[in-house]
Amino acid sequence: MQLARIAELLAPFLAPAEDASEAASTALTACDLNLISTYIDLLLRWNARINLTAIRNEEEIVTRHFGESLFAARQLFPDASRRDARTSVADVGSGAGFPGIPIKLWAPGIALTLIESNHKKAAFLREVGRALTLTNIDIQNVRAENLDRTFDVVTFRAVERFADILPVAARLVASSGRLVLLISRAQVEQAYTVLAELSWEEPIPVPESEIRVLLVAKCI
DSSP: OOHHHHHHHHHHHHHHHGGGHHHHHHHHOHHHHHHHHHHHHEEEEEESHHHHOOOOOOHHHHIIIHHHHHHHHHHHHHHGGGGGGGOOEEEEEEETTTTTHHHHHHHHTSSEEEOOOHHHHHHHHHHHHHTTOOSEEEEEOOOGOOOOOOOOEEEEOOOOOOOOOOOOHHTTTTEEEEEEEEEEGHHHHHHHHHHSSSSEOOOOEEETSSSSSEEEEEOO
């Protein structure tokens, strides 16, 4: 896929609305775009063998997976210091690596842990890590319930048993850390109810979507 087209598709997710094209050109380097292109190629090849994503169209993969993930990354690490951010991030039920790996591409300095209990999906994540030469990345092929660690930021996106996984993910968040959810609007109230003890921020609409939001909570 052409790098210019990837950058064009990602512009709404990375830039202020009033100057999307200009900001997008400075947000991602040519190296970043090459890594995303390599990632897309790997995803399409592996997806022919194991079910990583129901989306097969390249442009939809860019907007639905990379766009949404990078939008979350921009909210978490909003300025130029993102490349030197020293933060531990865990992605629960990582699947094909979203949002965790795009967050790592946006903020290469983070220590990223991808938690994925499915062996084949974990193998794919290891292959992505090797192909993109990512450092300080840890693939945990375990259930999140069995991981005895905490992190500055814990993310999750498309997971089954949403209400069940919420407290599991919250338990992984360190004191004063953040729980970051990419979910539908319909799930927001459920998150508030299940984790009423957390300090929730207002949901942020995901660009190019009428139903998707970014929801962040701080653990005290």
